[in-house]
Amino acid sequence: MSYEKHVSHLIDGAQELVHKLRNTQNPDIQRLRDRVDAFVEDAKQDKSERRARSMRITRVPRSLVEYVNQHPFLAVVTAASLAWTLGHLSSAARGGTATHR
Numbered sequence: 246m247s248y249e250k251h252v253s254h255l256i257d258g259a260q261e262l263v264h265k266l267r268n269t270q271n272p273d274i275q276r277l278r279d280r281v282d283a284f285v286e287d288a289k290q291d292k293s294e295r296r297a298r299s300m301r302i303t304r305v306p307r308s309l310v311e312y313v314n315q316h317p318f319l320a321v322v323t324a325a326s327l328a329w330t331l332g333h334l335s336s337a338a339r340g341g342t343a344t345h346r
Contacts, residue, residue: 249292259284263281266278
């Protein structure tokens with residue numbers, strides 16, 4: 246079972262427990278119930294935000310593939326210049342830290 250399903254089952258169980266304890270007058274149980282309610286709401290919000298982020302991340306590769314298909318030469322030049330820049334920055338950083346020792 247995946248992590249998401251485990252968390253979903255945990256949240257469902259917590260909601261069921263809170264529902265059963267809804268009419269309890271004990272202040273300790275009421276405080277605990279309120280904390281569980283707040284946790285469940287936060288977990289639901291986090292799940293929807295994660296889902297929105299993952300949807301945005303999956304759009305990036307498609308747009309990248311479309312860009313490469315439409316402009317193959319420019320994509321190769323861009324990748325080469327990016328590789329050169331990263332290599333240059335990496336070697337400059339290594340050289341910079343070696344002189345500070």
